[in-house]
Amino acid sequence: MPPLSRSVLLFDLDGTLINSIPDMRAAVNATLADDGLPAFTDEQVSRMVGRGARVLMQRAYTAAGVPLADDQAVQTVVDRFLVHYDRSPVAMTHVYDGVPETLAQLKQAGYRMAVCTNKPHSATLQIMNLLGLSDHFEVIWGAGQIPQVKPDPAPLLATLDQLGADARQAVMIGDSQNDTDAARAAGIPTVCVTFGYRHGTLEDLRADSLIDHISELPAALSALS
Ligand SMILES: O=C(O)COP(=O)(O)O
Numbered sequence: 001m002p003p004l005s006r007s008v009l010l011f012d013l014d015g016t017l018i019n020s021i022p023d024m025r026a027a028v029n030a031t032l033a034d035d036g037l038p039a040f041t042d043e044q045v046s047r048m049v050g051r052g053a054r055v056l057m058q059r060a061y062t063a064a065g066v067p068l069a070d071d072q073a074v075q076t077v078v079d080r081f082l083v084h085y086d087r088s089p090v091a092m093t094h095v096y097d098g099v100p101e102t103l104a105q106l107k108q109a110g111y112r113m114a115v116c117t118n119k120p121h122s123a124t125l126q127i128m129n130l131l132g133l134s135d136h137f138e139v140i141w142g143a144g145q146i147p148q149v150k151p152d153p154a155p156l157l158a159t160l161d162q163l164g165a166d167a168r169q170a171v172m173i174g175d176s177q178n179d180t181d182a183a184r185a186a187g188i189p190t191v192c193v194t195f196g197y198r199h200g201t202l203e204d205l206r207a208d209s210l211i212d213h214i215s216e217l218p219a220a221l222s223a224l225s
C-alpha cells in the first residue's frame, strides 16, 4: 500500500463507522415524549441526523409541528436529549461489518487516524469506548469544542491541528455531504461510503471515490495517491 502521500485519515463516525440511528431514535423519541409529542421511526430520524444534536432537535421539533422558538429553547431540548442518549448510547448501535479489521490493517500500513464527528464530544468518547473503537485513533474530535460543525471545514482543521498534521496529508472518509463539503473547503480529498445517512444522491456527494464496504477503503486510498 505505501508510499503514503496522504497518510492521515479523518473518519466520520455516524453512518460511516457505526450505525447509531436506533439509539439516537430512542433518545429523540424519549425527548419528544417528555413534551407529549409522538415518536419518529429510524428512517425519519436518519433524515434528521448529520449536523449534530442542535440541528437534530430543531429538525425533530419542526417535523413534530412545534418548531423551537429560539436558541435557549434549542439548548434546553438538546440538554434533555443528551441525558436520554448518554443513559443508553450503544444498546442498539453497532459497528459496521469489517470496520475493526480495516482500521487495524490501515494502522499497520502506516496511516495515522482520527475521528471527526458532529456528534457531541462526550457522547462520542463514551460510545467509541463502549464499542471498543477508541484505540485505533490518535484524536477523537466531537462537536461542542468550537461553535462550528461540518460542513464548515473548521472541525477538520482543528482535528488536523491536534494531530500536528495539515490538509495536504489528509483524506476524509465519510457518508454525507456534510463531510464532503467540509473536506472540499479544506482542500482534502474524500472517500465516501454508499451506505450511511446521506440525504441526497451519490452524485450530490461529489466524492473523489465511493466504496460499498469499508474493506474497500485501503484500495481506494491507494488509488487516490
Ligand atoms: O450526529 C450527527 O449529527 C452526525 O454525526 P457524524 O458527523 O459522525 O455523521
Ligand SMILES: [Mg+2]
Binding pocket: 012, 013, 014, 015, 016, 050, 174, 175, 176, 196, 197
Ligand atoms: Mg456521518
